[in-house]
Structures are given as C-alpha cells and as structure tokens.
Amino acid sequence: MFTTEFLDLPALDSAHGCVSLPGSKSISNRVLLLAALSQGTTTIHDLLDSDDTQVMLAALKQLGCKIKPDSVTPGQAIAVTGIGGQLPGGTSATLFLGNAGTAMRPLTAALALLGGNFEMTGVPRMYERPIGDLVDALRQLGCRIDYLRDQGFPPLKIGAPDFSQFSSLPIQVRGDVSSQFLTSLLMALPLLAKDRDVTIEVVGELISKPYIHITLELLTRFGIEVRNDNWQRFVIPAGSRYRSPGAIHVEADASSASYFIALGAIATGAADEADADNAAEPKSIRILGVGRDSIQGDIRFIEAAQAMGAQVENGPNWLQVSRGSWPLKAIDLDCNHIPDAAMTLGVMALYADGVTTLRNIASWRVKETDRIAAMATELRKLGATVEEGADFIRITPPAARADWKAASIHTYDDHRVAMCFSLAAFNPAKLPLRIEDPKCVAKTFPDYFETLFSVCQSACQQIPVICIDGPTASGKGTIAAAVAEALGYHLLDSGALYRITGLAASRAGLELDEANEETIAEMALDLPVRFGADQRVWLGDEDISLAIRTEQAGMNASRVSALPAVRAALVDLQLSFQQLPGLVADGRDMGTVIFPHAPLKVYLWASAQCRAERRYKQLISKGISANISTLLADLEARDARDMQRATAPLKPAEDSLQLDSSEMTIEEVVVQVLTWWQERQPFGRA
Ligand SMILES: Nc1ncnc2c1ncn2[C@@H]1O[C@H](COP(=O)(O)OP(=O)(O)O)[C@@H](O)[C@H]1O
Numbered sequence: 001m002f003t004t005e006f007l008d009l010p011a012l013d014s015a016h017g018c019v020s021l022p023g024s025k026s027i028s029n030r031v032l033l034l035a036a037l038s039q040g041t042t043t044i045h046d047l048l049d050s051d052d053t054q055v056m057l058a059a060l061k062q063l064g065c066k067i068k069p070d071s072v073t074p075g076q077a078i079a080v081t082g083i084g085g086q087l088p089g090g091t092s093a094t095l096f097l098g099n100a101g102t103a104m105r106p107l108t109a110a111l112a113l114l115g116g117n118f119e120m121t122g123v124p125r126m127y128e129r130p131i132g133d134l135v136d137a138l139r140q141l142g143c144r145i146d147y148l149r150d151q152g153f154p155p156l157k158i159g160a161p162d163f164s165q166f167s168s169l170p171i172q173v174r175g176d177v178s179s180q181f182l183t184s185l186l187m188a189l190p191l192l193a194k195d196r197d198v199t200i201e202v203v204g205e206l207i208s209k210p211y212i213h214i215t216l217e218l219l220t221r222f223g224i225e226v227r228n229d230n231w232q233r234f235v236i237p238a239g240s241r242y243r244s245p246g247a248i249h250v251e252a253d254a255s256s257a258s259y260f261i262a263l264g265a266i267a268t269g270a271a272d273e274a275d276a277d278n279a280a281e282p283k284s285i286r287i288l289g290v291g292r293d294s295i296q297g298d299i300r301f302i303e304a305a306q307a308m309g310a311q312v313e314n315g316p317n318w319l320q321v322s323r324g325s326w327p328l329k330a331i332d333l334d335c336n337h338i339p340d341a342a343m344t345l346g347v348m349a350l351y352a353d354g355v356t357t358l359r360n361i362a363s364w365r366v367k368e369t370d371r372i373a374a375m376a377t378e379l380r381k382l383g384a385t386v387e388e389g390a391d392f393i394r395i396t397p398p399a400a401r402a403d404w405k406a407a408s409i410h411t412y413d414d415h416r417v418a419m420c421f422s423l424a425a426f427n428p429a430k431l432p433l434r435i436e437d438p439k440c441v442a443k444t445f446p447d448y449f450e451t452l453f454s455v456c457q458s459a460c461q462q463i464p465v466i467c468i469d470g471p472t473a474s475g476k477g478t479i480a481a482a483v484a485e486a487l488g489y490h491l492l493d494s495g496a497l498y499r500i501t502g503l504a505a506s507r508a509g510l511e512l513d514e515a516n517e518e519t520i521a522e523m524a525l526d527l528p529v530r531f532g533a534d535q536r537v538w539l540g541d542e543d544i545s546l547a548i549r550t551e552q553a554g555m556n557a558s559r560v561s562a563l564p565a566v567r568a569a570l571v572d573l574q575l576s577f578q579q580l581p582g583l584v585a586d587g588r589d590m591g592t593v594i595f596p597h598a599p600l601k602v603y604l605w606a607s608a609q610c611r612a613e614r615r616y617k618q619l620i621s622k623g624i625s626a627n628i629s630t631l632l633a634d635l636e637a638r639d640a641r642d643m644q645r646a647t648a649p650l651k652p653a654e655d656s657l658q659l660d661s662s663e664m665t666i667e668e669v670v671v672q673v674l675t676w677w678q679e680r681q682p683f684g685r686a
C-alpha cells in the first residue's frame with residue numbers, strides 16, 4: 001500500500017493483463033457479523049483485509065467472539081466462533097468503529113437487541129453520518145439508545161432493552177436515506193423472532209435494493225429465510241435461528257471490479273487511433289473473483305460500461321473486458337441500482353463523445369464524503385464542465401486534448417474518489433495526475449495502485465526517474481532512499497550491483513583487472529541477485545547485505561566498475577528498475593549514461609574531510625573499527641579512480657543540479673531534492 005502524502009501517476013498509455021480482486025467489503029462485514037451471532041465456528045475464505053473489516057473484527061473480539069488467526073492473513077481463511085445469539089449478562093464495552101458505516105449500523109442494531117452497555121464511537125466524519133432512522137426503528141421495539149452528541153448521529157450510548165411493549169405490529173424504517181438501516185434490522189431482528197414473526201415495513205422508496213439483496217442472500221446462507229414482500233415488507237419467520245454454514249467464500253468486490261472494467265473499456269485499445277491498425281494482439285483486462293453469478297448489485301455496472309462501449313465477456317466468477325466504442329459513448333442513466341460503482345462512470349465520462357448524466361444518486365451525499373460535490377470539484381480540475389444537483393451530476397468532457405489539465409486530486413478520505421480518478425491518467429494530453437492521500441484506498445482495496453500498475457503500460461520516457469549521483473559518502477544512498485519513500489517510487493542502488501559483482505568475482509579468486517574483464521562481465525550478466533525489503537540483497541540463497549557494505553567491498557566495486565564490459569553487462573538490469581510509478585536511482589553515472597533523459601538529476605557532494613567523518617561515524621555505529629585518516633586516503637583514491645576512468649566517469653551531468661551537503665543535515669538535503677522535484681511538476685504542492 002502507498003502510505004505517501006500523495007502519489008503521482010505518470011501519464012499511462014494502455015492496459016492489459018489479469019487481476020485478482022480483494023473480497024467485497026459489504027459481504028465481508030455482513031458475514032463477520034452473522035458468523036458472530038451464530039452458534040459454532042464459521043470458516044471464512046477470502047475475507048477482505050481493510051480498515052472496515054479490521055474495525056469489525058476488533059469489535060467482535062471485544063464482544064467475546066474467538067477469531068483465529070488473530071487478523072486477516074493473505075491466502076488464509078479466518079475462523080470466527082460466534083456467541084450463539086446471546087451475550088454474557090452485564091457485557092459492557094466502548095467500541096471504536098472508525099469511519100466504518102458497515103460496522104456502526106449493524107452492530108448498533110444487534111447490540112441494542114442483545115442487551116448490555118455500549119458506547120459506539122468513531123472518527124469525526126462518522127459523527128456526521130446519519131443513524132437517526134435506524135435508532136427510531138429500534139426504539140419502537142423498546143431498545144435504549146441515546147445520542148452522546150448531536151441528535152440523529154453517532155456517538156451513541158446503548159443500554160439494556162425493555163421488550164415489554166413489543167407487539168407484533170410491523171417495525172417501520174425509512175428506506176430512502178441509506179439501505180444500511182434496513183440491512184442492519186434484517187441481520188439483527190432474527191434475535192427477536194424466536195417465537196413470533198417479526199415484520200419490517202419500509203417507509204418511502206427503498207434505495208440501493210441490491211444491497212438488501214446481498215443481505216437476504218447471506219441471511220439464507222446463515223439459515224434465515226426472510227420473506228420479501230415486494231421490497232416493502234420483510235417478514236422474519238418465527239423460529240428463525242442463525243446457523244453457521246460451516247465455511248463460506250467471500251466473493252470479490254464488484255465495486256472494486258468497476259475500476260478494472262472501466263480500465264478495459266478505456267485503455268485496452270491502441271494508445272492512439274493512428275496505431276489501431278498496427279495493434280499486435282488484442283488487449284484485454286481479465287478480472288478474477290467476481291463474475292456473472294455475483295450476488296452483488298454493483299455487478300450491473302457491466303451493463304452501464306457496455307452502454308458506454310465496453311466489450312465484456314463473462315463466466316461464473318470471471319470477467320474479461322476490452323475496448324469497444326472509442327471514444328466512449330455518453331449516457332444518461334438512473335444509477336440507483338449501482339450507487340458506488342456509478343462514481344467510476346463519472347470518470348469514464350471524461351472519455352465520452354458528449355454529455356453524460358448520472359441520476360438518482362442522492363445517497364452519494366451521505367457517503368464517506370459528499371460524493372456529488374467531490375466528483376464535481378475534482379472533475380472540473382481535470383478540465384471537465386460539471387453541473388450538479390441534489391441527486392444528479394452532469395459531465396461534459398474537456399472539449400479537446402489541449403483542454404485537459406494536470407490536477408492534484410483531493411480524495412476526501414474516500415477510497416472510491418482515489419480509485420476512480422486514477423483512470424484519468426490515460427488522458428490524451430499525456431499529463432501526469434496526483435492522487436492525494438493514496439492510503440485512503442485501504443478501506444476496501446489496500447493494494448489498489450499496485451494492482452493497477454501491474455496491468456498498465458507506459459512509455460519509458462513517461463516514467464519519471466530522479467538521479468542522485470556523486471562521490472562516496474556524499475549521502476546518495478541515504479537521500480535516494482528517503483526521496484523514494486516520500487514519493488512511493490522504486491529505488492535503484494546501482495553501486496550495490498558493482499559491489500555484488502566485485503564480491504562474486506573476488507570470491508571466484510579472480511584479480512579485478514582487465515585480464516579478467518570478459519569473465520567478470522559474464523558473471524555480472526548472470527548474477528543470481530535478488531533485492532528484498534529494507535535494502536536486503538541476496539546472491540543465490542545467501543544474504544549478502546552486510547558483506548557488500550564493507551570498505552573493501554566498496555574498493556572492489558570501484559575496481560570492477562572501471563571495466564567497460566562489466567558496465568555494459570549491467571545496463572539492462574539497471575534499466576529494468578524503471579517501473580511505475582517512478583524511480584530514484586543513485587550512483588555515479590545515473591544521469592550521464594543510464595538515464596540521460598531523467599527529468600531531475602542531482603549531483604550530491606560534500607568535502608572529502610566531511611565525507612570521511614561521515615563514513616567514520618557510520619562504521620563506528622555499526623561496531624566496525626575505523627581510522628579517519630585511512631578512510632580519507634581511501635576515499636580520495638576511490639574518487640580519483642571513479643572520476644578518471646575512461647568509461648562513464650563520475651562527473652556532474654550537464655543538466656544536473658549540484659548540491660554541496662557538507663553543511664546540511666540529511667533532512668535539509670531531502671527537502672531540497674523534493675522541492676526541486678515539486679518545482680518540475682505541473683500541479684504544484686499538494
Ligand atoms: N547531509 C548529511 N549530513 C550528515 N550526514 C549525512 C548526510 N547525508 C548522509 N549522511 C550520513 O553519511 C553517511 C554516508 O551516507 P551514504 O548515504 O551511505 O552515502 P553514499 O551512498 O553517497 O556513499 C551515512 O551514515 C549518512 O547517514
């Protein structure tokens with residue numbers, strides 16, 4: 001997951017490949033709660049690992065459910081042992097539910113019926129999301145729920161219910177604000193249906209019926225057959241009891257699939273119409289984990305995408321999407337049936353041949369943020385003309401290529417804003433795009449951007465490289481790593497490649513000179529090298545991270561690096577590090593030879609005395625004894641060799657910015673490099 005302040009997407013050209021999507025949030029949290037209310041253990045496969053499910057799991061643990069393993073582990077099922085419809089007497093807890101509506105609402109209903117004393121808290125945005133209609137419905141039954149701040153909104157205090165007044169009259173709930181209220185009642189009210197039917201009556205038009213469909217399907221899996229009377233009355237029959245299905249699979253999130261369906265429709269064609277005839281093989285996006293048999297309403301996003309021009313093939317649990325009409329066709333659509341996925345249509349509209357209107361989306365206003373306002377503001381930043389109303393949005397795409405603008409997209413702590421706007425990186429103007437606070441995708445799809453990049457192609461010159469070259473101990477490695485981390489870019493420590501080659505050659509007993517140039521170059525071509533997290537390096541099965549960092553290894557690296565055939569052998573490996581979303585490369589010739597077109601080249605240096613002192617401190621801190629004057633002499637010798645060799649000598653690239661770090665702290669250097677980088681971006685500071 002990208003945890004950076006912002007993530008810059010370079011212009012993307014096309015997309016092709018296969019993605020497996022994470023489990024659905026709606027299904028995950030419903031299954032967790034139903035498993036928790038059931039007797040016995042439910043083994044849940046493919047549960048989504050996200051903020052919302054973590055919040056739910058933590059709450060269930062507080063309520064006494066056993067969860068094994070303790071947290072969601074990729075590829076591993078999670079077992080939830082439920083409370084069998086009953087809490088131990090006198091249970092009390094404060095439950096922190098973040099911004100997870102899928103936890104707050106159903107847990108409020110279940111706990112208000114189960115009895116006990118609870119405080120339901122969350123982040124400030126949660127306190128702006130209405131819950132009054134659910135509380136009103138529960139109070140009709142005798143539940144005790146008080147507002148701790150504003151009437152109608154969390155935080156809430158829940159006490160023991162008094163069911164003495166509970167009659168067989170239907171419980172009324174509004175259906176036109178959020179379907180989560182009805183879902184919450186449907187999941188919790190079987191607790192009251194031991195010896196009588198419980199009837200729920202919907203007041204007003206029921207929105208988001210597809211989510212109710214998911215709830216009903218899952219209740220069936222847990223042994224509860226609700227009678228659905230034309231989406232107006234729902235009857236939970238007397239004698240209903242939660243029964244664990246034993247094991248259950250969570251299908252992939254159909255709303256998450258919408259970004260990849262849109263990707264197929266937008267980006268699997270030739271980058272340019274002129275290239276269309278030359279396209280070598282038909283491109284497509286294959287999506288695994290969700291398909292034709294999905295119980296999720298958002299799967300009907302496919303129809304909307306088809307209406308805009310997507311070509312979609314499908315199977316029970318897979319989809320394959322490619323570009324059909326291009327430009328896409330503008331649509332006028334009632335989106336009541338696909339409220340979440342419809343945001344993706346808003347960004348697809350940027351690529352359409354006219355004005356797109358998305359209607360009946362009033363619920364957008366009470367989601368993670370006011371999504372109508374958010375979409376309108378951000379689409380305008382990209383150059384679209386947008387009209388918004390209480391329950392619609394109308395989007396006119398930028399008139400021509402030149403009307404697109406490079407934008408920094410504010411994401412409002414809303415995962416869907418971040419994900420759908422990433423698709424604007426395919427803009428015909430080839431402008432980069434900034435997504436602010438990219439970690440907000442953690443709500444439903446923590447690895448969204450990694451998954452996106454894994455199927456996107458971009459011309460090499462569009463993938464940015466920041467080069468940091470300079471002499472030994474100038475701070476290149478330290479600064480490059482910090483800059484890469486701040487930007488979420490890949491890191492190339494090119495010196496490590498020469499160090500590894502030097503190590504391998506000297507272990508093979510070779511003198512590191514011209515006589516063995518070809519042999520060492522062949523070794524360099526075939527190094528079984530692997531780079532891991534925390535700058536760990538493996539040669540075959542051996543962790544050589546420490547072995548290559550000695551001063552001797554540095555000197556050996558300098559020797560082999562003077563051999564032109566060795567340098568040539570390492571070129572392709574270095575180039576292969578230039579991957580989305582960008583690269584920071586440190587070395588001697590990054591800007592002069594390997595990445596001559598890099599948009600930012602920094603030549604970092606410091607006085608020899610200062611560098612010797614830094615190296616001295618560095619070695620001493622690692623417990624390695626050292627002597628400053630020897631270090632100074634070695635370092636000057638290495639400078640001389642690196643600068644005087646015939647091939648790719650160390651020197652500042654003509655278009656580099658030079659930085660003397662002698663009197664600067666590490667932080668100051670990092671800030672300077674990042675400032676230079678920002679100054680080159682078309683959208684300024686985030
Ligand atoms: N601007 C700086 N001020 C003080 N110390 C620094 C600075 N930059 C780097 N250092 C320290 O100097 C040492 C050498 O830095 P390193 O990144 O290994 O250099 P290089 O990769 O250029 O050989 C490290 O211990 C690092 O923390």
Ligand SMILES: Nc1ccn([C@H]2C[C@H](O)[C@@H](COP(=O)(O)OP(=O)(O)O)O2)c(=O)n1
Pocket residue numbers: 471472473474476477494495496498499554557558561562586587588589590638642
């Ligand atoms: N791009 C590069 C990187 C390193 N080298 C050579 C020259 C250097 O003395 C050695 C070791 O480089 P490295 O960057 O790891 O060394 P320092 O950390 O700066 O001491 O490799 C090179 O020739 N070209």
